[in-house]
Structure formats: structure tokens, C-alpha cells
Amino acid sequence: MSHAEHHISSIKMLSIVFGGLVFLTVATVLTAQLDLGGLNVPLAMAIAVTKASLVVVIFMALKWDNKVNAVIFGIGLLFVAVFISFTLLDTLFRGDLSNTTEGTIQDQTLEEEALKSREPDAAALEFNQIPQ
Amino acid sequence: MGDKGVFWLPDAMSTFAGEVDALFWFVFWTSTVLFVAVVAAKLYFMFRYKRRDETSVPDPVHESKLLESAWIVVPTLLVLFVFIWGFDVYLRMNTAPPDAYEITVRGKQWAWEFEYAEGVTTFTEMYVPVGRPVKLVMSSSDVLHSFFVPAFRVKQDLVPNRYSSVWFEATQTGEFQIYCTEYCGTAHSAMLAKVVVVSEEEFASWITEQSQDLPPVELGAQLFAQCALCHAVDGTTKIGPALNGIFGTQQKLTDGTSVLVDEDFILESILNPAIKVAEGFQPIMPAGYSGMTPKQLDGLVAYIKSLK
């Protein structure tokens, strides 16, 4: 029955990966202090994905594991992606037709108040008027 | 009524109701034809290939690739056609014309409130002019509700803290049923109202007549329409206690104490219904009525006071 010996990761390799993970953690904390404009979020996520991949591939030994397990893990991630992206299809496009408004009533009130405090005369926003 | 309708769908009373119906009937008849075909084939095979010889072991049938693909391709084309058609109608149903007459609709447990730009508010009846697009800007003051007029084929959820809207253009005058179709509590099924479709002239005169100032008791009587679901004025017990003749009496409460029914108590019961609950009743009255203006509250108190 037995076809292959179980893979044994060497201490050296595990140590190198651990070192890399610590390095990436320090890197993500430091880069987050810089103002990179729109790049901060993608960079932090890229580092997180790299770290997670190292843990999955080496520490969890998925590289040497049965392929089925990799497929299972991949399917799990795929469905997280489905959950996120399909929900965003709604929340990012809320109010794209006139049957719903984009913002909440609370947001509109806040906006009105902000306008009023800045320029009392400009606050003639009708209650019924829904900003599109 | 006018919306009893024929078999299956009620009569179409809005401009796009006919389009929805055409689509409905197309899918309905296509489905019926396919369904009858499947059932007929099933019944035929059942009897034609009935086991007559216990030893018979039929050989597998070689599947025809052409037939298999036809089963996939034809329905795919059919549903794509239906999808595009449905999408087209949906877009128009959800895009109100810019010149539509606007009415603000508020849903609350368990009443509808229709507020017109002219400062008029109604509760059990929504008047709209015929042949003119009407857009309802809706929100809920407590939980989810859903505004549904079968005759117009419109439906839209009312979400608290958010405006949603429907629009329609009525094609005939008459009265049509409004339902709440999102479950909203004890009296969900009683959260009904009517759309009254009238001619442009009638609508104009109705709105002028309504916008005059009313004496407090009459204003209260009008507002009471939204209370009448739970509170009777003829002594019968509904979801809540009857309100006639209670002014000035002592009311027993669930905590064993009793309280004098005066203006303050009535007002408190409207604003904070859960604090003092009449004996024998559940504390289910919603707090959603606290949003009324002081003038409206005064009117309501005056009306309840006047009930004998």
C-alpha cells in the first residue's frame, strides 16, 4: 500500500522560512509607517499573502502532500473569493438604479450637518431630495 | 375592487404590467409544453417498456450525441432569451422617469404613511392621479417591510435608514390593494392599504381639500387610522385594549399597579409604549409612533380624550 515515505522538512529549511517570515513582518510594519498613497494596502496584502503562502507550502508541507489536499485548500480559498466578490457586487454598486439610494439616511443627515456648519446658507437641501 | 383579476394574474393596471404579463405567459406556456412532453414520455415509457419477462435484461441504449447536445443547447438559448427579455423589463421597472410625481412612503409596524409634497399625510389610502408616473420614495422606521401592489406588478423592500423607491403609472382609475410582503411582526398580515387611482382633476381638488388645517380632534381622528389596527373604539378587544371611554378611568397595569388615564399617560403610552403596559396585554406596541410632530400628538391625544 505504502508508496512514498513521508516528507521530512530539514531544520535548516524551516529556520530559513521562519527567518523570512520575521523579516516580512518587520518589513510590513515599517512600510505601513510610510505614506505610499494608494500603494499601502496592496503592499501590506502582498506581504501577507507571501507570508501565508510560505506557511502553507513549507510549514504545512502542502508542497509534498497529496494533491487532493491542495485541491481542497484551493477550493476553500476560491469560495472565500466568491463570497467576497459577489457581496461586493452588491455593496459597491448599491443604488445603481433609482430603486435604492447609494448612501444611508444617516449619511445624508451627517453630510447635511457638515454642509450647514461650513456654510449655513448652502444647507437648503430638501429632505426629499436624494443625492444620486 | 378591480384587482380580482383573471385566472393566475390579476388585471394589469399599470403601464409595464402588461410587459411583465407577456413575459410571464411566455415562460408559463413554454414550461407547460415542455412539462407535458416530459410527463407524456414518462407515462408512455412506463407502460410501453413495462417488465413482462422476469429474465429480461435489456442492453444499454447508445446515446445520440446530437440529441444530448440538443438537450443542452436548445434550453440554453431559450433561457438566455428569457433572461434578456426579463432584464430589459426589469431595467425600465426600476428607472423612474425624472418628471414623476413623488410621494414619500413610510412603513412602520403596522401601518403605511403616505406623505405628499403639498404637506398632506394619509394612512390607509394613497391617492394617485391616473396616467401620470408616480414615484414612491420609501423608508421604514423600524423593521423591514415590503411595498406590493399586485395590480401594478411592483414590489420593493423598505429598509430602515435607507431610501428605496418604486414607480408606476396607473392606466385606469379604481382602488387597488397594497400589501406588506416582508414579515414584520404580529400584525404583518393586517398591514394593508389601498391605492386610489383618480383622474388628474379629482386628484388636484382632493389634495387642496386635504391640505387645509384641521381642528385637533379631526386631525387626531385621521391619524388614528394607523392605530385602528390594534385599538378598537367600540369597546372590543383587539391586539391592544379598546380606547373609548377610558379617559379619566383607572387602568390596571401588568405590574399590578394602576394608573389614571390622563393626557400625560396617553402621551407616554404613544412615545414609550413598553413602560406601562395594560393588564392582559403583551408589550408589543412598537415605539415607531414617537416620530410624530407635537401638533399631531396633540391631535391624537385630543381625539382619544373625545372618545366616549
Added chain:
Amino acid sequence: MSESASGTINYLNHDKSIKSWLLTLDHKRIGIMYLIAVSLAFLAGGILAILVRIELMAPGETIMSADAYNQSFTLHAVLMIFTFIIPAVPAVMGNFVLPLQIGAKDVAFPRLNLASFYIYVLGAVIAMAALLVGRIDGGWTFYTPYSTSVGDGILFVTTGVFVMGFSSILTGLNFIVTVHKMRAPGLTWNRLPLFIWSIYATAIVQVLATPVIGITMLLLFLEKFMHIGIFDPALGGDPVLFQHFFWFYSHPAVYIMILPAFGIISDLMGTFSRHQVSGYKFVALSSVAIAFLGFLVWGHHMFVSGQSATSSVVFSLITYLIGIPTGVKVINWVSTMYRGSVQLKTPMLYAIAFLFTFSIGGFTGIMLGVLAIDIHLHDTYFVVAHFHYVMMGGNVIAALGGLHYWWPKITGKMFNEKLGKIAAGLVFFGFNLTFFPQFIMGAQGMPRRYYDYLPEFQGYHLLSTYGSWVLAAGLFLILGYLLASLINGKKAGLNPWGALTLEWTHTTTPPHPHNFLETPIVTRGAYDFHLAKELFATGEEVSEVVTSTH
């Protein structure tokens, strides 16, 4: 192998102590314990359904108050969905049949299997405890903010659903591993019985979707008791987001409910037509495809909720992608009978009834998927009828077929065939009488979850209530003759239906505690009747346990 032992020792009689049942690791006994628990849940949910139908015989108060009605329909739904339909076929028949059909001695993790039974019982008890606390209305969908504003009963129901979710996950996980790792030699994926394929697809959905109802229930719970503001609009939360969370599980969950039914129907069609199931590969793989696509369409429950039109359009389009493989499945089941040798025993009657009711459920599903039509039909009785045609007309009718089919193997006794046919007729007639009128009144505008209604709908409601009585009569008749068969039923043969799957050809009736006396070696597909002509050569019932298929 000693032949003498095989006839006497079986999983039912080898140890009769109560402890040996309650602590059993045997998948067959666990299956039976599930059968009893699930039947009780069905009975409880059914009684509530009857009460709801009686209340609706006339407008206004008939037998109960609005609050009692609202709680009845809510509890009816919660019990039927979470404690009955979801575990019914996978946990009862999956448990009993799956290891037998793949030639395994047990599921991969027997202890986990027993644990998941007790977790299920615990969850069901917690959910029912809500009855004592009261005020659990709002329907099984728990939409916020209503659900967070009503009484504490919701605490028990959400906790119960949360707990039962673990049971469902563990069962699914167990089955996936079992199918992957425990198949008998020679049982390739192309030879698997279609019941296994469908249970496998179901298990995938159970594992992927159920955790999300867990987190949803947890958040709902925190929303109610800590006001965390994720779903409650009064605090800046978004109730529509709750609906996304809820339907991400609950739409795939309807595939947890219907996919196993597909498997049963495939087995019944093949066996009773004594014919290769038409389009085997398509039927097998489409179950898995439907399971995956089932995750991409949840938003079709939300066309009028206020979600963006963009997402409505995408969800509507993908909904059709599921309709097509499902439709082709129906055609394949029908064409399995073509040039077959059809025997109309009770289980097959249920399969035939299924084709009728499920097709109606499917076609009306297409209607509800059309954006413009759904706006009119949404939240009306049309949806109620569609749902019951798929769930009851699909799952329950198929489950009854499966129960009759495997009853001789499970108990070793035959039921009364004549009563079986009468009951099948009653169930079919009663079911259609109950739910078909609901399509019409729904299309006319009768909203769902209504305690009171306008008098013009009374005729339909009356028909529906009468139908529910016929349906109940049929179900009680089944209960009666099945119980009677335990006492005075004819002893069942090894393979009374002449099936080719391993539970019929390689085990005794009832099966041995370890299922197989020697590991079966499989050399043909589950429906390759033409390769097994020798089994049927005498025209007698197949009565010998085969030790290898050639």
C-alpha cells in the same frame, strides 16, 4: 467465510443492549438512530404545518391568535429545514448506505460520526427549547432588524442552528474522506453508484457552506445581545448584508436538501428499469457542478431587497446555468426507462411521482429567476408553492422512495406492497392538492406568512388545507404499515429488487456488523445490468450473496 454465520448474525441482533445502540460506532446503527430522530422532527414539523393549514381555512382567527400562528409557521420552517430535511437523506440513508455501496467496513471516522449524531440531537433540543421561551416569530430566515428586536426565543433557535451546523459539517467531512479513501478495489469513480456521487456533492456543499451559517448565527446573536452594529440599521449596520450572509449558506443549503434526492432517483430509475442510467457521466458530474454553481446564485432571493441591480443581473443569469443541467438530468431519468424493463414497485412509484412534482418545482424556479417576473411573485404564495414542490415534492418524495427501497435491507422485512402503492397515491394526490392552489393564489398576489387574508383567496386556502389532510393520511399510512412490517412483515430476501450495487449483491440481509465478510472486488459499473445477465437468468429473486462480481 462461514456461510452458516452470515444468515444469523447481523448488525441488529449481535448485541441488543441499549448501551450497544447509544454508544455504537456502527454507521448502520447510527443511521437508524438518525432515522428515528429525524422522523420525530418531521412529525413535530408536520403537526405544526397541519395547524397552520387549519388556521388558514378561513380569514381571521380560526383556531389560534396571530402570535401563535406566526410562531407556528416559524417553528414549522426551522424544524423542517434544520432538523429534518438537511439531515434526512445524507445522515439517514447516507450513513446506512454509503459505506455499503462503496464496499467499506465503515465510514472513515466512526467516532466523529457518532459525535455528529449527538451534536445534532443537542442542537435540535436547544432549538425546540425555544418553544418554552416563546416569541420566536420571523420565519426561518431571521431577517434583521426584526429578528434582533423580538424575544429571547431567538437565542435558542440561533444557538440550535449553530450547533446543528457542526453536525452537518462533520457528517459531510466524514463522507468526503470516506468516498475518497475507502472505496473497494475496482470501484473507480466511473463505476460509483449515482447515490454516492450525489451524497459526495452534497457533502462538498455541507463543508463549504455550513461554516458561514455558523458565523452568521454568531453575529446575529452578538447583534441581539451586544448591539455590535453590523446588521442593525439603527446603529449604522446594513440589514441587506445580513441577507447576503444568510443566503450564502441557505441557498447552497437547498442543494444540500435536493442533491441527495437526485441520487436516490438515479438509483431507483436504474434498478427498476433494469437499465444503464442514461447519460451516467453527465448525471454524476452535473451533481458536482450544481453543487458548485449553487454558491453563485444566492442573490436571487434578494431581487427586491434593495441590493444593487448589477448583482441582481449577475445572480439571475447564473441561476439559469443551474437550471440547464438540472433539466437535462430529468430528461436522462426519463430516458433511462426507454427500452428498459420497467417494474412499478412502490419505490419506483415515488421516483415517477418525483419526476412530476420536481419538474413543476424546476419550471416555476425558472419563472422566479426572471428578474421582472420575480418582482411580482417574490414573497407570495407562489414562492411558498415552488419551495414545497422542490423540497417536499423533490426531497421528501425521493426520501420516501429511498426509505421503501432500502427498508428490506435495513430491517430484513418486506412491507405490504399493496398498502405501499395506496399510500404513494395518497401522498402524490394530497401533495399536489395542497400546494398547486398556492401557485395560483400567489400569482394573484396572496403574500406569504399571512395570518389573515382577503376573502377572495379562501377557496384556494380551503383546497390547500384539504390536501394537507390527504397528505397527512398518506404519511400516517406509511408509518403504520412500516411499523407493522417489523412485527409481521415477510422476511426479505437478499436482493428483492434485483439491484446491482454492493449493498444488495455482497451483503446479507440485514447486513453483517462488519458489512462484508470479505472485501468486495468490483468489476462492473453500478448499473451494468447487461454484464450481469446470469443473476436474472432464472427469473427468481436474486438470493445468493455474491462474493465477487465475476
Added chain:
Amino acid sequence: MANAHSDHPAHLQHHFVSSEQQFDAAKMGMWLFLVTEILLFSGMFVAYIVYRTWHPEVFAHSAELLDPFMGGLNTIVLLASSFTVALGIHYAQKDNKKGLVINLILTFLFALTFLVVKYFEYTAKFEHGVFPGAAFDPHGVSHGVDYALYNIPYARQFFSIYFVMTGIHGFHVLVGMGLFTWITIRALKGEFSSAYYTPVENCGLYWHLVDIIWIFLFPLLYLI
């Protein structure tokens, strides 16, 4: 492993044909379980992403209240625990009982450290009224930070998500500590060897996943 079947080792359950089959089945079961864990957390990630896309500035502002140093420290603590678990499995495969036990104990201690740091983070927030839910009412000044500045609309959502996410994660850490206690006792009894170390392997997989979740929580909540 090859001759495991013939001499039928004690750990082999009757319904499996071989140790190999049992090991593969257990491991596959574990991976499936990990997928359910990922899906469980995905709900919180969805809530986070939705509210972040709606109110990016509120989330960026609220995140300032969290201390990236503490979060970073905890990240390294968890990474170290992942490392020791991997080492533990390495030693189990090499039949080195001592190495296995030491690494399991180290893992347990790292997990404990993580929770202690978390405890200090939580209490520092609670002191200033930063609670999940209804009690949310940031006030007071400490270390030059005026908490009242964070009492803005939708900050409640950020902190609710923060507490629920880290709370569920912390619960998983707690469960992990229980598992490692159990595994350490079994290891001390000498139950594991290169021929049978499935529970160590599976607990390790679970622990790595807890680590991975944190790898994502850290930048999402503390940094961006």
C-alpha cells in the same frame, strides 16, 4: 510503514486496511476541517471589506487606536510557535521524543504569550470605553491619545469587527493550547513515533491555520 499492515499496529482501527490509508484519511479530514475554518472566518473578512469600502477614512482613522507594535510582537510570537510546531513534527518523524516534547511545550508557551499580550491590549481599550457594541463610548486621554476623537460614526463597526475577529481568533488559540496539552501528554507517554504521529501532524496543521488567519488580521486591523 511498508509492513505496517502485516503486524497490525495498535493505532490501526479495524475499518482501515493499512496505516497509510488511515493516515491519509485523517490528514484529508483535517484539510477539509481547515477549509471550514477558513469559510467561518471569511464571514468576518466580508464584513470587514464591506464596511471598509463604505467608510475607508473611518477605518483608517480607527486603526490608529490599535498598537502596531503589540500586533507585530504577537505576529512574531505566533510565527515562532508555528516554527516550533514544524520542528516538533520534524522530531516526531525522526523518532526524537525529547525534541518533540520540548517543541510542543514551547508552542504552548508562545500561545500563552500571545493571549497575555492580547489581554493587555483588550484591557487598555476597555479602560477607555472601547467596547464592542452598545457600550462603545471612547473617552479619556492616555499616552497623548485623545480617545474621544474616535467616537465617530462607523467607528463602532470597526471596533465590533476588531473584537469579534480577534475574539474568535483568540478562542482558536485557546483551543490550540488545549490540543497541545493533550498532545504533549501523549508524547510524554511515548505514543508517537515515525510510524504514527498523525495527531501531532493534524494539530500542527490546525495551528498553522490559526497563524495564517492572524497573518491577515494583523495588517488589516493594525496597519492599513
